[in-house]
Amino acid sequence: MPTFRDLAIAAYCPRQLYYERREDDRSPPPEVADKRKLAFQYPELLEASSLPDEIPVTPTQFRTNLHCARARFDRFEELAAPPTEMVSLEGKDVRGVAHKVLDNPPVPSLVFTGSPPPEGVWHPQTVHAVAAAKALSWERKTPVERAFVEFPTHGIVREVRLTTRKKAAYRRALRTVRALDGPPPRLKNREKCGACDFRTKCGVKTRSLRSLLS
Numbered sequence: 001m002p003t004f005r006d007l008a009i010a011a012y013c014p015r016q017l018y019y020e021r022r023e024d025d026r027s028p029p030p031e032v033a034d035k036r037k038l039a040f041q042y043p044e045l046l047e048a049s050s051l052p053d054e055i056p057v058t059p060t061q062f063r064t065n066l067h068c069a070r071a072r073f074d075r076f077e078e079l080a081a082p083p084t085e086m087v088s089l090e091g092k093d094v095r096g097v098a099h100k101v102l103d104n105p106p107v108p109s110l111v112f113t114g115s116p117p118p119e120g121v122w123h124p125q126t127v128h129a130v131a132a133a134k135a136l137s138w139e140r141k142t143p144v145e146r147a148f149v150e151f152p153t154h155g156i157v158r159e160v161r162l163t164t165r166k167k168a169a170y171r172r173a174l175r176t177v178r179a180l181d182g183p184p185p186r187l188k189n190r191e192k193c194g195a196c197d198f199r200t201k202c203g204v205k206t207r208s209l210r211s212l213l214s
């Protein structure tokens with residue numbers, strides 16, 4: 001059964017998933033765990049006199065972002081002290097780990113260690129969040145209409161509503177993963193390739209810094 005992450009990668013680039021599945025070690029790099037821990041320390045971070053090195057924004061910005069999340073989301077206090085953490089979920093079609101699960105009504109939260117987009121959530125993370133909500137819904141036998149996505153290095157929390165469009169993106173990614181049995185074509189949008197670890201293996205030439213600046 002594919003994982004939430006498989007779907008997210010397939011939503012970014014199916015060929016990248018093809019390469020990643022051939023890697024011996026698919027575990028995240030060690031610094032991811034350090035950054036993820038920040039999502040479980042919001043009360044302490046709001047009070048701390050200095051912030052950990054993993055946080056790239058200023059203390060003022062970080063705290064402002066967390067205060068905004070608290071004001072915006074009715075369930076922020078539960079996110080700050082979640083009833084359950086690192087929950088393995090298995091749905092009808094996908095499985096994976098939700099970093100936090102809130103109860104009554106159930107809502108999953110996924111923690112990402114990169115930077116957030118200016119608004120909303122990156123497309124692969126949307127697919128990841130919908131997959132987690134679907135699996136949680138299947139396990140609890142109740143509709144799950146939203147998921148949270150946290151960017152703890154920035155103190156930012158965003159919400160993903162399971163709209164028709166987002167559920168369609170999830171189903172597209174699921175179909176892509178299920179159909180994967182050989183290397184899919186390279187992306188036409190080569191801008192995405194600049195951040196891909198498989199550039200060399202894939203044979204994609206990205207533009208040099210000099211050509212980008214000229």
Ligand code: SF4
Binds near residue numbers: 187199
């Ligand atoms: S280099 Fe580009 S096309 Fe190739 S796997 Fe990575 S993202 Fe996909």
